Amino acid sequence: MYRLSRLKYVFPVGLFVCLFLDGALSHVWAPLFFHYPYSMASELVLLWLTLAYFFENGIEIPLIPFAAVAGIVADLYGSGILGLYMFLFPCVMGLTTILSKYFSSSFLSMIMIFFIDLVAFSTLNYWAYSLVGVTSTPFGDYLVYVLAPTLALNLVYFVVLYWPIRAIFNWATDEKTA
């Protein structure tokens, strides 16, 4: 039961900390993230949501509503353009759910699912923004200068944060004995 576990607090707090860390890290490491011609987008929120799906241990977190809320905040506060992340985050969660049916839940398949999530997420993001006119980068440039560095950065996040996040969820999901 989500409402009775520690996750009730841990999950939303972690989600918003990740959301704000995305912005703060992009600011602090801007020379690294936005070194011409490469741009990396930090997607800790996506990492948190995906890992939450795998580590929830049978406690059903309402992931899609939370993803939508995180999306609205990212839209309004982060980019100022409403309507993209509020749909993309829940869509990616849906994709994770579908994909996880076909793969076992080992470290390698998780990182592969996260990889597919990231590709889908940033490509849809690019596609939508180029339709609306926010960007006019050619698709080839997008693949080389945006998608590749973004994948590299976020997969590093995944490898570094996999065990800490698993520990947090294990602590938050075990029965309150004390």
Place this chain on the structure above:
Amino acid sequence: MRKFFSNRRLVIIVIILVVCFGLMAGSITMRNRRNTPPLIQQFGNDIVGFADSAVALPVNWLQTSFSSVNDLMNTYSENRELKQQVTDLAQTKVRNQALAHENKQLKQELKLNSSMTDYDTVTAAVLMRTPSAWQQQLVINKGQSSGIKKNMPVMSDGGLIGRIAEVNKTNSKVELLSDTSESSNRFAIAIHGTDGIVNGIVTGYNASRDELVMGQVSSKAKLKKGARVTTNGMGGITPKGLYVGKVARVGKDDYGLAQKVYITPAANFNDINIVTVAESASQE
């Protein structure tokens, strides 16, 4: 696959797509037209801004302490260089004071209250940068309540870095000059050449060389590399005399008719911690 794209699902997907693009297009037009976002959005952004400071400030603090240690390593050589500059600066400062005093007296004589060179400044800290490859945008921790308004110019490192794109009560968004959106870098500027001043506007940003482009300069004036570029105060919102950068090179436009001037900006767009928002005094 046939089952996945059942009729009902297809309809839902189409509706979501329509709503998604409608919202995006709507919010982009609204952002360009309105001076402030709707009240509910401002309120939400203010609350999120408060929560963000809890994460952003410790991270910023960590970065500052790391860079302080780094600075300490360079102190000796930097100090020697700075000492030379200080003697120079003292002289300029005294002269500046005398000129400012004289300027004030002359203005009083002319009964001129405030001109385009008068401006007040608001200093703000950067909370975050939009974590996206498509927008070069910062969120700063001052808003309407500190007197910030949309389209005000923003400076850092002594040079112009962008303009205010959205204002909430306690935080606002800054669009950097390096952003690709059309309105982000259209500043009226003046180049102080050897034989007079050349006015124009910034027409683009060349990301590969980190240069601002001032196109369609029809003036015959000779512009030298290293000439100073400042804002010229035209348009009324941006005060006169904000430092933009130096001329890097001068070329011809595609048809060989007009000059195209490339300007190296004074500020580094990827290393901005504290910003200064300039508020033109003649605006009120």
